[in-house]
Amino acid sequence: xxxxxxxxxxxxxxxxxxxxxxxxxxxxxxxxxxxxxxxxxxxxxxxxxxxxxxxxxxxxxxxxxxxxxxxxxxxxxxxxxxxxxxxxxxxxxxxxxxxxxxxxxxxxxxxxxxxxxxxxxxxxxxxxxxxxxxxxxxxxxxxxxxxxxxxxxxxxxxxxxxxxxxxxxxxxxxxxxxxxxxxxxxxxxxxxxxxxxxxxxxxxxxxxxxxxxxxxxxxxxxxxxxxxxxxxxxxxxxxxxxxxxxxxxxxxxxxxxxxxxxxxxxxxxxxxxxxxxxxxxxxxxxxxxxxxxxxxxxxxxxxxxxxxxxxxxxxxxxxxxxxxxxxxxxxxxxxxxxxxxxxxxxxxxxxxxxxxxxxxxxxxxxxxxxxxxxxxxxxxxxxxxxxxxxxxxxxxxxxxxxxxxxxxxxxxxxxxxxxxxxxxxxxxxxxxxxxxxxxxxxxxxxxxxxxxxxxxxxxxxxxxxxxxxxxxxxxxxxxxxxxxxxxxxxxxxxxxxxxxxxxxxxxxxxxxxxxxxxxxxxxxxxxxxxxxxxxxxxxxxxxxxxxxxxxxxxxxxxxxxxx
Numbered sequence: 407x408x409x410x411x412x413x414x415x416x417x418x419x420x421x422x423x424x425x426x427x428x429x430x431x432x433x434x435x436x437x438x439x440x441x442x443x444x445x446x447x448x449x450x451x452x453x454x455x456x457x458x459x460x461x462x463x464x465x466x467x468x469x470x471x472x473x474x475x476x477x478x479x480x481x482x483x484x485x486x487x488x489x490x491x492x493x494x495x496x497x498x499x500x501x502x503x504x505x506x507x508x509x510x511x512x513x514x515x516x517x518x519x520x521x522x523x524x525x526x527x528x529x530x531x532x533x534x535x536x537x538x539x540x541x542x543x544x545x546x547x548x549x550x551x552x553x554x555x556x557x558x559x560x561x562x563x564x565x566x567x568x569x570x571x572x573x574x575x576x577x578x579x580x581x582x583x584x585x586x587x588x589x590x591x592x593x594x595x596x597x598x599x600x601x602x603x604x605x606x607x608x609x610x611x612x613x614x615x616x617x618x619x620x621x622x623x624x625x626x627x628x629x630x631x632x633x634x635x636x637x638x639x640x641x642x643x644x645x646x647x648x649x650x651x652x653x654x655x656x657x658x659x660x661x662x663x664x665x666x667x668x669x670x671x672x673x674x675x676x677x678x679x680x681x682x683x684x685x686x687x688x689x690x691x692x693x694x695x696x697x698x699x700x701x702x703x704x705x706x707x708x709x710x711x712x713x714x715x716x717x718x719x720x721x722x723x724x725x726x727x728x729x730x731x732x733x734x735x736x737x738x739x740x741x742x743x744x745x746x747x748x749x750x751x752x753x754x755x756x757x758x759x760x761x762x763x764x765x766x767x768x769x770x771x772x773x774x775x776x777x778x779x780x781x782x783x784x785x786x787x788x789x790x791x792x793x794x795x796x797x798x799x800x801x802x803x804x805x806x807x808x809x810x811x812x813x814x815x816x817x818x819x820x821x822x823x824x825x826x827x828x829x830x831x832x833x834x835x836x837x838x839x840x841x842x843x844x845x846x847x848x849x850x851x852x853x854x855x856x857x858x859x860x861x862x863x864x865x866x867x868x869x870x871x872x873x874x875x876x877x878x879x880x881x882x883x884x885x886x887x888x889x890x891x892x893x894x895x896x897x898x899x900x901x902x903x904x905x906x907x908x909x910x911x912x913x914x915x916x917x918x919x920x921x922x923x924x925x926x927x928x929x930x931x932x933x934x935x936x937x938x939x940x941x942x943x944x945x946x947x948x949x950x951x952x953x954x955x956x957x958x959x960x961x962x963x964x965x966x967x968x969x
Contacts, residue, residue, distance in 0.1 A: 517546040552576050692735045700736055703727060704743065707760045724767045731773035740768055741779050748786035755797040755808050758790055762815055769822055780827035780834055790816040791858040792845050810904050813858040821865025839867040843875050849886040853901035856887060857908045864912035872912050877965045884943025909946055916961040934959050941966045
């Protein structure tokens with residue numbers, strides 16, 4: 407039914423919300439039109455002034471559409487007046503009202519009354535049709551009330567999707583006991599059972615749990631007390647292996663995935679990285695002064711003019727790199743320059759020598775933090791140390807000697823890198839030692855490579871590497887490498903002597919810093935020397951025997967007795 411009432415002219419802040427009603431407010435300056443919807447009854451408030459029909463139609467249609475109400479303009483209503491002239495501009499009917507007017511039994515409910523009957527029967531209450539209809543209407547009204555309040559929270563959060571939190575907030579505002587339950591990460595599965603003909607029973611299909619497995623399952627870890635702690639994501643560019651950081655397996659699996667703009671997105675999606683974004687490369691900006699300085703250093707170092715002025719300029723350039731405290735930004739450029747020159751200029755001994763001297767100058771600069779670049783800088787040094795061929799096609803004595811001197815210089819530089827940066831990078835020294843040992847134990851390598859390997863092994867690994875890795879293998883190495891090389895005659899004499907001297911130099915590191923002893927009372931030196939020859943092989947053993955160093959012989963025999 408429609409109830410027509412009269413309202414005085416009110417300002418918006420003078421309107422009081424009636425209880426148990428949904429209040430809709432639209433302002434038509436300077437008047438206020440209020441429409442109350444309660445239990446399928448639409449109350450139309452008629453203003454005391456004559457408003458334009460189009461204004462009321464537009465305002466009311468805009469106001470009532472979100473609530474499922476329809477505006478219907480009526481022009482033949484009888485005018486009433488109790489205080490001044492009243493003019494009725496229209497009436498508002500919703501869908502339920504129209505059906506109620508056509509159906510004398512009452513409106514058709516959206517909420518099925520059978521649900522109310524099932525709940526009542528479950529607690530032993532029998533309801534008639536009229537109480538059942540009234541309760542169903544009340545349930546439908548309460549649900550709509552909760553939904554409207556929840557929609558307000560949704561709109562206040564600038565969202566278009568209604569969430570569980572919105573409903574919970576609506577229940578709290580309406581002073582209704584909240585719903586208790588839990589959120590599930592997977593959709594609930596419902597099963598159906600039959601209690602009899604035409605009486606289906608629906609239930610949630612819970613997963614069966616084996617008590618034996620549940621009892622024998624390991625207990626979860628006890629949560630730690632709340633505290634603050636430091637998390638080292640990376641230390642000097644190296645990620646430590648701690649539980650908070652990704653494991654090596656996860657990192658390696660990510661490294662195998664294609665990267666870059668041309669990568670296949672399907673492979674990335676299969677790996678679980680759907681939202682991978684590629685950042686554009688950022689150009690490293692350095693000052694023009696540093697660029698000019700870097701160009702001058704390159705030009706001075708690569709100038710092979712034997713003129714005295716040019717030689718002095720090269721020395722000055724290396725001294726500048728060795729002492730200048732403002733070269734931090736140029737450090738990656740120096741490392742890259744050394745690597746490129748060594749890689750592409752293996753046929754030029756002068757350039758290789760200059761690159762090793764530049765690397766030495768960079769290492770000796772106390773103001774530069776070179777730890778993150780130690781591995782990158784050791785690569786060109788290993789190239790000069792273990793390359794099969796250094797220099798051009800000149801096989802003269804001077805060229806061969808220059809090649810061996812370059813390898814010795816590279817070995818000393820490798821030892822400096824291993825000792826200086828081995829503490830910050832625990833994997834650096836073992837990696838360098840293992841690389842040199844691999845080349846040293848390969849008899850198919852050229853004598854120059856073997857010589858560089860023994861020098862590098864001694865410099866990077868130190869006396870302990872010689873004691874553990876070189877001496878036990880020296881007898882077989884003597885037979886496989888030195889004896890065939892000696893049998894070649896004068897053509898290989900230079901390589902043979904360089905190899906023997908390199909091995910003797912490595913063995914001598916066992917007694918560095920120890921006073922030399924040529925004889926001890928009560929010790930048979932000849933017997934001791936024979937044991938050394940037997941342990942090291944005929945060639946190296948005879949050379950060590952000729953030294954007559956009792957301290958060195960004893961250090962060698964200690965290794966023999968430990969086997």
